[in-house]
Amino acid sequence: MKRFAVCGVSKRAMEMFIKPMVETFSASSELAALLDNDPKRFSVCKEQFPTIQNVMEYNESEFQKMVFETKPDVIIVTGRDDTHVDYIVKALEHNLDVITEKPMATTAADCKRIIEAEAKSKGTVTVTFNYRYSPYHTKIKELLLEGKIGRVTSIDLNWYIDTFHGSSYFMRWNRMRELSGGLSIHKSSHHFDLVNWWLDQKPVEVFAYGSLNYYGQESEHNPQKEDGRYCVSCNVKSNCAYYMRWNSRSGALNVKDDHIDSNSKSKEAYSSYRPDRCIFDSEIEIEDTYTASVKYNKGALLSYSINFSLPYEGYRLAINGTKGRIETTEYHAPSRVPFPVPEQTIDYYPLFGAKETISVVKREGGHGGGDPVLQEDLFLGEDPSRSYRILSGSEDGAYAVAAGEAVWRSVKENRPISVETLLHSQSVKNS
Template sequence: MNKIVICGLSNRALKMFIEPILKRFPNKNKIVALLDFDSRRYDQCLDMYPELANVPFYLPNQFTQMVKEAGITKVIVTSRDDTHVDYILQALALDLDVISEKPMVTTAEDACRVLEAEQNSKGRVTVAFNYRYSPHHLKIKELIQSGAIGRVTSVDLNWYVDTYHGSSYFKRWNRNRAFSGGLSIHKSTHHFDLVNWWVNQLPETVFAFGDLHYYGSASELNPSKKDGRHCGTCTEQQDCSYYRRWFGRGDSAVAKDDHLMAGQDVQAYSDYRPDSCIFDSEIEIEDTYAATIRYSGGTLLSYSINFSVPYEGYRLAFNGTKGRIETQEYHSPSRTPFPVAAQTIDYIPLFGSKQIIHVVENEGGHGGGDPLIQEDLFLGVDQTRPVEVLAGAEAGAYSIAVGEAVWKSVKEGKPITVQSLLQRDWEEQRSIT
């Protein structure tokens, strides 16, 4: 029986981890402690899951005491990104296994600390990269691993985040780089990990451009140069194109956000509201990136992401010495202002006919990946799967290092080597696990 503590009672914790533990995997897993700095989050957790009423609540400075009193065997970290490292290091020092929500940490320096701590611990770190588990992503991995397109020479990945979703990062704590590492880490760590895993090579060199175009006080969509506004109480709602797009004229609550649960009170937390104005001057992160990454096996990745697009999804292509793979996905079709087709994978041999692959889809969040990763996390890895999927600390570290290299390249205007950030022995590191 896994005796689990949830460190950080975020919405992600409530839906991605607590709910499946209680509803789907109670025979092998038991939540024996809850930890957060904000007792109001604990109250919210109990409102949603009253069966946890007898589970003790601890503050961050009580971690060691909690482990001893509750008999913890596994730590799940779902707190604000910059606090992940504290819980991971404390857990590893006590030889406990850790499941960390992505990103594992927010800096390459902290990633190195985790890797070193894991080497000296009986505990192991697992990073919840649920996008690996999307059935389409698994199929792409199988195709590449089978040699269907030969050696991968280049990858094109263009990610689009619509204003419903994209604006949420600028309303919440993510807007502060110290808390999130910026979106090249908080969000793009998903994407860099996917490519690292797909091509099974190490990222070596990164060159990138980036900027803040659509959010922040300088935005041409900003109704006025005022700070301290909140969507739910703003007097300029009808002058704000973002508010009008997602609300119309009849609603009177915080602008919609798929990181908030239905009916959630935006003032449910102490000293924090998740509906700050997306045009505040304190916003210090970028909303647009374009990057080129060179890999250890010679693969080149062309990557871009934009957080203010009319629809959400991505376009992806792999070129190899024996062929090409293409796919396109539209997320949240109900928010897409035009009809969209179901996602397929096009496999195009270098000499031969194109094959259109219809993948058996799975229900659940993140393209059907959430239920599958939950099974691996709480029941053990599915040994019948033809590819390795569950990610460890090394995979977490490299995804973060690429994201940090993107930001540093933007800032410094020069290529950044991943090795310089992770300070790892390059000759001993050959693949992502």
């Protein structure tokens, strides 16, 4: 029986880790402790999972006490992004294993702290990059390993976030770079990790452009220049195109919230947390649009873009190699796409031959069916029948964050940014 302590009782913690722990993997896994700075999160969590009523609760300053009293084997880190590094380092200092939500940290410097702590520890770090586990993404990995397109020369990846999902980041703490690293880290680290994993290469240099086009006080969609508004009480929301796209005039609030379960009987907000802050506040300075070029250590080149305010959500991918090309397009959250969308397939084009369209067997579960398979690897151990590595370690987490930091730094400094220089890493331990 392995004992787990959760640091940061977010909605993500409850849905991704606590729920499967108590419902699916209870024969081998036990929730030993909850740690958070807001007691309300404990009551919401225990309301949702009545079987954990006796689980010990600890304030964020009581990490050492929690470890001493509950003796966990693994620390699960699922709090706000900027809190990850301290919990991970403390866990490693106690020789405990760590499972952390992405991003592993919000800066390359903090990734270096983690790597150094892990090198001195008996514990290891696992980063839950669930995009790897989507059946489409694992199929692409398998095609590349089979050599279907030969040596990869370039990748085009264009990611689209719709006005519902995209605006949600600017309603919450994610809009502050010091808390999230900015969206090139909080969100794009997912995408950089996916490419790094497909290629089995490391990013070495990034040049990027970016800007704030849709949100912030200067947005052309801002109905009135005034700070401090909240969607639920805003007196100009009927003039806000973002609000009215997803809500009716009756005022039914419909914002994406990664932290509190909308089905909970406890309707009060968490302490000092609002998921409906105005997306046009003047404090918003992070970018909502990026294009980037990334050079890899074995010669591959990535052309990447992401936009956080588009009419639909999904991505378009093309991977070019010396023997052919792979293409696929995904339309995410079809219920929010305002037109019929085709079933996702993978198209394979040999350099000298006929096109082949590959259909993929889909799975149920979050992140395109990836979450349940990742959970099995986390709570049962990695699948021994799998022929390639998929579970992510500290090196993967570090390079994904460093690539994202290189993006926003390149935007600010208008120059190429060395990923290795950001990491200052002499040696990186890979769990």
